[in-house]
Amino acid sequence: MERGRGALGPALELVHTGRAPTRAVLTSELGVTRATAGAVAAELEALGLIQVDARPGAPAGSQGRPSHRLSVAPDGPVVLAAQIHADGFRAALVGLGGRMVATAPGCMTVPSDPSHIIDAVVEAGAGLLRETGRRCLGAGLAVPSAVAEPEGTALNPLHLSWPAGAPVRTLFTEALAKAGVPGLGSATAVGVTGNDVNLAALAEHRHGAGRGAQHLLCVATGHRGVGGALVLDGKLHSGSSGLALEVGHLTVNPAGLPCHCGSRGCLDVEADPLAFLTAAGREPGPEGSLLQQSRELLRSEYGDPSVRAAAELLIDRLGLGLAGLVNILNPDRVILGGLHRELLDADPERLRAVVADRSLWGRSGSVPILPCGLDHNSLIGAAEAAWQPVLDDPLAVLG
Amino acid sequence: MERGRGALGPALELVHTGRAPTRAVLTSELGVTRATAGAVAAELEALGLIQVDARPGAPAGSQGRPSHRLSVAPDGPVVLAAQIHADGFRAALVGLGGRMVATAPGCMTVPSDPSHIIDAVVEAGAGLLRETGRRCLGAGLAVPSAVAEPEGTALNPLHLSWPAGAPVRTLFTEALAKAGVPGLGSATAVGVTGNDVNLAALAEHRHGAGRGAQHLLCVATGHRGVGGALVLDGKLHSGSSGLALEVGHLTVNPAGLPCHCGSRGCLDVEADPLAFLTAAGREPGPEGSLLQQSRELLRSEYGDPSVRAAAELLIDRLGLGLAGLVNILNPDRVILGGLHRELLDADPERLRAVVADRSLWGRSGSVPILPCGLDHNSLIGAAEAAWQPVLDDPLAVLG
DNA sequence: TGACTTTGTGCCGACGCTAAACAAAATAAG
DNA sequence: CTTATTTTGTTTAGCGTCGGCACAAAGTCA
Numbered sequence A, B: 001m002e003r004g005r006g007a008l009g010p011a012l013e014l015v016h017t018g019r020a021p022t023r024a025v026l027t028s029e030l031g032v033t034r035a036t037a038g039a040v041a042a043e044l045e046a047l048g049l050i051q052v053d054a055r056p057g058a059p060a061g062s063q064g065r066p067s068h069r070l071s072v073a074p075d076g077p078v079v080l081a082a083q084i085h086a087d088g089f090r091a092a093l094v095g096l097g098g099r100m101v102a103t104a105p106g107c108m109t110v111p112s113d114p115s116h117i118i119d120a121v122v123e124a125g126a127g128l129l130r131e132t133g134r135r136c137l138g139a140g141l142a143v144p145s146a147v148a149e150p151e152g153t154a155l156n157p158l159h160l161s162w163p164a165g166a167p168v169r170t171l172f173t174e175a176l177a178k179a180g181v182p183g184l185g186s187a188t189a190v191g192v193t194g195n196d197v198n199l200a201a202l203a204e205h206r207h208g209a210g211r212g213a214q215h216l217l218c219v220a221t222g223h224r225g226v227g228g229a230l231v232l233d234g235k236l237h238s239g240s241s242g243l244a245l246e247v248g249h250l251t252v253n254p255a256g257l258p259c260h261c262g263s264r265g266c267l268d269v270e271a272d273p274l275a276f277l278t279a280a281g282r283e284p285g286p287e288g289s290l291l292q293q294s295r296e297l298l299r300s301e302y303g304d305p306s307v308r309a310a311a312e313l314l315i316d317r318l319g320l321g322l323a324g325l326v327n328i329l330n331p332d333r334v335i336l337g338g339l340h341r342e343l344l345d346a347d348p349e350r351l352r353a354v355v356a357d358r359s360l361w362g363r364s365g366s367v368p369i370l371p372c373g374l375d376h377n378s379l380i381g382a383a384e385a386a387w388q389p390v391l392d393d394p395l396a397v398l399g
Numbered sequence C: 001t002g003a004c005t006t007t008g009t010g011c012c013g014a015c016g017c018t019a020a021a022c023a024a025a026a027t028a029a030g
Numbered sequence D: 001c002t003t004a005t006t007t008t009g010t011t012t013a014g015c016g017t018c019g020g021c022a023c024a025a026a027g028t029c030a
Helices: A008-016 A023-030 A034-046 A114-132 A168-179 A196-207 A273-279 A290-300 A305-329 A339-346 A348-358 A377-392 A394-398 B008-016 B023-030 B034-046 B114-132 B168-179 B196-207 B273-279 B290-300 B305-329 B339-346 B348-358 B377-392 B394-398
Strands: A050-056 A068-072 A078-085 A088-094 A100-106 A136-143 A192-195 A215-221 A227-232 A333-338 A369-371 B050-052 B070-072 B078-085 B088-094 B100-106 B136-143 B192-195 B215-221 B227-232 B235-237 B333-338 B369-371
Touching (some): A008 A377, A008 A394, A023 A034, A023 A068, A078 A114, A114 A168, A136 A168, A136 A377, A196 A227, A196 A377, A290 A305, A305 A339, A305 B305, A333 A339, A339 A348, A339 A369, A348 A369, B008 B023, B023 B034, B034 B050, B100 B114, B136 B168, B192 B377, B196 B333, B215 B305, B273 B290, B305 B339, B333 B339, B339 B348, B348 B369
Parallel strands (some): A136 A192, A215 A333, B078 B136
Antiparallel strands (some): A078 A088, B078 B088, B227 B235
16 A cells, blocks of 8 residues: 555665655665655655655756655754764754754863763753754764773773763763653664764765765874774674774884883874874963864964974874775775864875875775865764664654 | 565575574574465475475474474585685585585696686586586685776785786686586676685685674685685675775784885784794795695694794784784674684684783673684685575576 | 657556464373 | 374465556656
């Protein structure tokens, strides 16, 4: 009777990622008949998730009957997304399509007790929901630490002065329950929590510079240390216990600084913002995160020989690490975030040359290396993770 | 009308890997009704792929009606599998379940022209088919080199004196056509060709020490260099262009030997059979492969302090490399082959300790490290790759 | 204005499954 | 030895979902 139940999830994902602007391409992307695609679109519209324009869209010189445009419902449900970083936190409501509907930055200093900041994050999010009156289908949180699966504990929140092993997922879920966030009573997506770089990679793959990539590698550095993430065939690969892509301990400078892991010259200590400031002969100042200070220095004083030399040194180290990763993972695209993105912008040719030189075959070494293309990609990624149950099976969530 | 078409492939894979010994477990594994599972089994039996025992199997003290055992058809179709290695080649006919039906080792010295040995391999396989009169549904070849996708060219056949970039898949397919191997006229699986360690990993996952693993990492060394492979959720991860898991150039000894890749102390030159013989103060002899000589030395003279010291040195280097891979890939099982398997057998505790010590968290470092569990796993893996189209959709092949 | 091209919808039938009743083959209990 | 129980396997009926097809709609091109 009702047609197009099996394809409901894939269809929503296509509209969500902007790959199905019309019912016609939805038909071909799903590999179903026009009748089925039409029924799917109608069902998604009835669920309030997508919108079908009444008037046909721009013909653009093409022949045939113009198609009605499909887009994400602008007033549809949202998810609560949040991110904790070195300088505080940010909470937001995010709709389908990665659209930020409302946001509340919080510049609170991160306390040593993770439950305090998580409570504050959730309270900010609940406030946004009250203000906007939006329906909420899930919640996601990005933390700057590896998150062990399936427990959801933060294993190395090095620069947050948190205790190792903090049960962030439990704290987040409990805070959501305590705050009485409407719509999250029985939702599947309550309290999705993950590593910030992992979630950023997911967001970049869906809405940013990673669109269309089959095997996407992301590497980024924010405050201290280096994080990595891998998206395979649209799915985040976080390993069997959530600890994959801990790329910070690749050796990139055998005679380098000692690292807390017991080795020397790890990417973590040789290619993060602190390493850059040190290499440029600057003392980290008290104001702003190390990333902000590094970015400022790189952008405004790139003419200074010591700054330029420091940048080239970090590019060379980063390139060595990337080459190792490319040899192991053979991605078809690499995206850089944080300071690494700035370094790429500063001298893209140098970085690409180092990677190509150290890769085993020109083939894999010529992989495109791009800057990340989204603002707040960790936050959007947290939203993506929260949306996932809806994308998998809209009917199961919205029955 | 006909029941159980969609589940035909998954059902065959369950019987193939021994995870569905009866129709009852087939029912629960597939998540379908008994009726559907029964129809699926009947269909597979009608296709000549599986066998349903006439007499019920061992009751084993259980209540209820005893179930009939499902097994792979012993006289069913086969695939042609072949492997080329440093000492020559081996061809075999392999049935479902990884059963070797007939085999023909060839100890020919590998010539510098790859087409000669590939022709010889195919001729040997065709001879086996003529002798046995079996129906052949596909063919697979394992080569000791990275194989670029989608071209199917061997990029680094270092110890075969082949030219880099030899089009092994084309050569294999053409040789199959020339030899007139019956049943391969229009088969989808004609000329599946891949890296030997990759295929070995696939075989270990299906029939060997990797059964049940979700994220399986395999590392092995045969003659020269070190190879790696990763099986994710039952599927081989070979990267976007077939070049993933080139693990040989992880740095494991910063002050070590120069490597052709331009770096020093790579796993490739620090943890292969030649490195072991050298560390033990032995000259490689003219007879037998370096793996055979190393294995002999390790097994018969482990009491000799220089041999033992060499083994421990290689274990430490291998452990360092494995720790790096574990940090990046976070597998839930690691399998070692070739000389690495011998080193593991020689001192399992030492290797596990090194890996655990260098892993970032005890959690990921305590990953089980096991010796490979199959003889001729690359050969069986080549057969698995050849079987894949049948496992994906039996009707499409046997229509 | 009419032919053509492409998009969207309604109807029917077929395919592949579930559900449920029934049958079969063993063990356990009386 | 008979009967109840448990688990497995089969048959039948029915239904949901999708493909095929015809038709309608809305534009371009000649």
